[in-house]
Amino acid sequence: MADKLITVFGGSGFIGSHLVRHLAAQGWRVRIAVRDIRKALFLKPAGDLGQISLIPVSITDPAGVAAAVQGADAVVNLVGVLYESKKRTFEALHEKGAENVARAAMAAGVRRLVHVSALGANANSPSAYARSKAAGERAVAVAFPSATIMRPSVVFGAEDGFFNRFGAVAQKMPVLPYFTDAIPHTPGGGGASFQPVYASDVATAIAAAVNDPHHLGKTYELVGPRVYDMRAILDIVNRETMRRRPIIGLPYLAADIPARLFNVLRTLVEKIPPVSLGAPFLTPDQVVQLRLGNVATGVLPGLEAFGIAPTAAEVVVPTYLKRFRPIQQTKRLRLQPRNG
Numbered sequence: 611m612a613d614k615l616i617t618v619f620g621g622s623g624f625i626g627s628h629l630v631r632h633l634a635a636q637g638w639r640v641r642i643a644v645r646d647i648r649k650a651l652f653l654k655p656a657g658d659l660g661q662i663s664l665i666p667v668s669i670t671d672p673a674g675v676a677a678a679v680q681g682a683d684a685v686v687n688l689v690g691v692l693y694e695s696k697k698r699t700f701e702a703l704h705e706k707g708a709e710n711v712a713r714a715a716m717a718a719g720v721r722r723l724v725h726v727s728a729l730g731a732n733a734n735s736p737s738a739y740a741r742s743k744a745a746g747e748r749a750v751a752v753a754f755p756s757a758t759i760m761r762p763s764v765v766f767g768a769e770d771g772f773f774n775r776f777g778a779v780a781q782k783m784p785v786l787p788y789f790t791d792a793i794p795h796t797p798g799g800g801g802a803s804f805q806p807v808y809a810s811d812v813a814t815a816i817a818a819a820v821n822d823p824h825h826l827g828k829t830y831e832l833v834g835p836r837v838y839d840m841r842a843i844l845d846i847v848n849r850e851t852m853r854r855r856p857i858i859g860l861p862y863l864a865a866d867i868p869a870r871l872f873n874v875l876r877t878l879v880e881k882i883p884p885v886s887l888g889a890p891f892l893t894p895d896q897v898v899q900l901r902l903g904n905v906a907t908g909v910l911p912g913l914e915a916f917g918i919a920p921t922a923a924e925v926v927v928p929t930y931l932k933r934f935r936p937i938q939q940t941k942r943l944r945l946q947p948r949n950g
């Protein structure tokens with residue numbers, strides 16, 4: 611396999627870095643295609659000398675994408691954004707960008723394409739993110755019918771934007787809020803349900819799809835072994851950060867109104883370059899996604915199709931949420947005798 615080449619669009623990101631390490635360990639030559647190659651330099655040591663190369667490209671640029679897939683045996687597209695900004699729209703990246711990659715891969719005679727979409731991708735979803743992911747899947751299926759489509763649920767791992775975000779809230783705020791349509795502390799009042807999946811399991815599945823023709827033309831829902839409502843997720847956060855914050859259920863309006871106000875402000879500020887308000891804590895579309903939850907339909911195959919036993923959040927999350935513990939707890943743990 612040492613002479614096989616794979617191009618990974620979005621290889622420097624959260625899932626991408628797990629995947630690149632995985633592919634390099636399997637002996638692939640990996641070409642990481644991202645806009646800013648400096649952000650991918652940390653992955654070079656994951657391979658032998660020359661095994662991992664970097665190419666600066668935006669998937670919005672068809673000519674650049676064509677150059678990035680030239681000579682590749684396989685291609686993986688991991689590019690996606692959680693919120694839109696002036697140039698980085700869902701349509702440009704999730705739909706047109708995905709189409710650029712699929713078309714270029716087909717034209718270059720690439721044998722395997724794995725497209726990473728998202729659980730809940732649906733043309734009729736109330737979420738713009740989910741609709742754009744569905745549009746991307748359609749565009750890929752037209753341009754490259756044998757592509758494998760992966761729909762991961764919320765992904766967890768040391769660098770995730772999910773548990774870490776709640777960990778930071780637990781560290782900085784006196785309470786841990788979640789949102790619910792029902793009465794908190796009653797059955798069904800724990801907020802929407804999620805089925806988080808481990809980043810390394812997602813990477814293993816993508817690598818397996820690239821290697822095995824059995825997965826051609828199929829769509830998979832990649833989810834973890836357990837379903838948690840938001841309250842249960844915050845219970846894990848409270849336990850692992852040792853913060854013991856009161857967990858309070860609020861109506862979705864409490865998230866929606868500030869998200870909308872910040873969105874209006876961000877749109878206005880974006881008109882005065884180079885001023886930027888940075889990443890929004892929560893966009894109105896993310897509030898919609900939170901309300902929908904993110905659980906497998908059960909209709910499509912999952913990690914078991916790759917022979918993977920999904921890892922539970924409780925196994926991995928404690929290893930990285932401890933960074934949000936109060937300093938005295940961390941010191942006390944360090945001072946405890948190992949066998950005592």
Ligand SMILES: NC(=O)c1ccc[n+]([C@@H]2O[C@H](COP(=O)([O-])OP(=O)(O)OC[C@H]3O[C@@H](n4cnc5c(N)ncnc54)[C@H](OP(=O)(O)O)[C@@H]3O)[C@@H](O)[C@H]2O)c1
Binds near residue numbers: 620646729763
């Ligand atoms: N993380 C999750 O919980 C989750 C759940 C479901 C689905 N997904 C999907 O999985 C995929 C990967 O997610 P992730 O969490 O790993 O994302 P991430 O950490 O934000 O990484 C995104 C990657 O895409 C690159 N990128 C962004 N815009 C680009 C462009 N125009 N052209 C080329 N590269 C570009 C980024 O590098 P540069 O900025 O340097 O270009 C980065 O390497 C996404 O499609 C996401 O929607 C993620």
